[in-house]
Amino acid sequence: MNSSLQGKPIVSVIVPTFNRANLLPRAISSILQQTLSNFELIIVDDGSTDNTAEVVKEFTDPRIKFLPLGKNYGGSYARNQGIKAASTELIAFLDSDDEWLAEKLELQVKRLQESDDPLATVVYCLGYECVEGQRKIPSLHLHEGDVFDNLLRGWLPPTTSLFMVKRSALLEVNGFDESLPSFQDYDLWLSLAAANNHFLAVDQPLIIRYFHDQQIRGNLAAKSTGLEIFKNKWSLAIKQRVGYIEYWKLISLKMSIIQLIKVGKSVEEGKRLMAFRYTVGLLQHLPWSINMIIRGIVLSTLGNNGYRSVFMMKSKVMQLINGFDKFQY
Structure with missing residues (x-):
């Protein structure tokens, strides 16, 4: 391994989780197998009532930090607590039911480091979607630079697991909006783009996103409430700009x-x-x-x-x- 990829952490990986003890080991293992090794892994337990804590203890890697919240606050709050606890400038997100391919961190750090865009603070990638064992790469047009209008038109990389963001940019927009029970990631990317943060892309699949019965996409109340808040927050900008x-x-x-x-x-x-x-x-x-x-x-x-x-x-x-x-x- 390249020695430049070892040593003091340069990336904080944030994994929020709630009652996914059966899925969490796959996510943790995929992080520990990264070709870029100088990271810290912050697992934020959002009030799990299963054996999540015991599962995390089975991993003895010193780069792992376990942050139990005591009760269930929601994904946005959990991710924000991870951002606050992070010790590095680069933040990468992984949902506890997804996994990364081995070069995910290395290629995204490289893309940011090699960019000549001084406003670039966000880098995302492509990913596989896995449904009942069938894996495919969904169509996603790759936009870079100022992507605000693209986002307003509905363009959206489908999961936070694709992203790496500079911590200073996240703090500037106050992280994830904790009033949103859904559409939190879409709202965050809009907030970052509106604040003149530019996006970069790695044109290859670096994650696997799994679909299963435990996901919040089936929570109708969260979807409906989140959409109403989202509309109130962004409808004027969408109408005026696009x-x-x-x-x-x-x-x-x-x-x-x-x-x-x-x-x-x-x-x-x-x-x-x-x-x-x-x-x-x-x-x-x-x-x-x-x-x-x-x-x-x-x-x-x-x-x-x-x-x-x-x-x-x-x-x-x-x-x-x-x-x-x-x-x-």
Whole structure:
């Protein structure tokens, strides 16, 4: 290993966690296997009631710091406590149910160090998404520099696990907004961009993001409340800078996702008629809800298992088509 990658910590890795003792070891192991070794790992336990503390104790690496909060405050508060406890200027985030590939820290530090943009404080990367063992790289256009208008139009790297940010920039915008029960990461990137912080990108997948039943994406109350706070905070900026059409497109897409979650929950509860009603309700968000309407119809008709089968089959077909296209001239 390059000796320049060893010694005093230059990156603080923050992992907030709540009742994920079964998933946390995978995240910790992926951090400890990084090719850049001079980091500190701050695990913020947001009031877990499982055996999270015992799981962390099984890792004896001296770079690990365990920060138990005593009760459940929420992801934003937990991440902010990690930022406050950090001893370095570079902060990297990893959700406790995700994992990093080995070069994640090294390549992001290198990208920041080699940049000639004096305003660059944020670096992100691509990532894999893993659903039921199937891994893919979702489409994400890479924007660099001043990305404020791109964010206002709805562009969004999908998870904090992709990011590394300078601590001074985070403190300047007061970190994550603790009033938001959802959309916290989107709000933070907007706040950073609005404060003239520039973004950089590493054009390769360096994380694996897993989808599972424990995730907050199923928390309808958090999604709905967060969207209302988000709208109140950013609607004026969106309308003024990128226009009313872009505003309604963004909000319609977010509301459609919440509506589709309602469809899924109704199906889980055996309320197929209610699921169809929620699907019909997606019509009010046209033309931007067409994809969600199709998903809602499949989900309402075939149920969760049929829905997963259809879209897994679609994913495999697309992979075959993409593989075939590589041989075309």
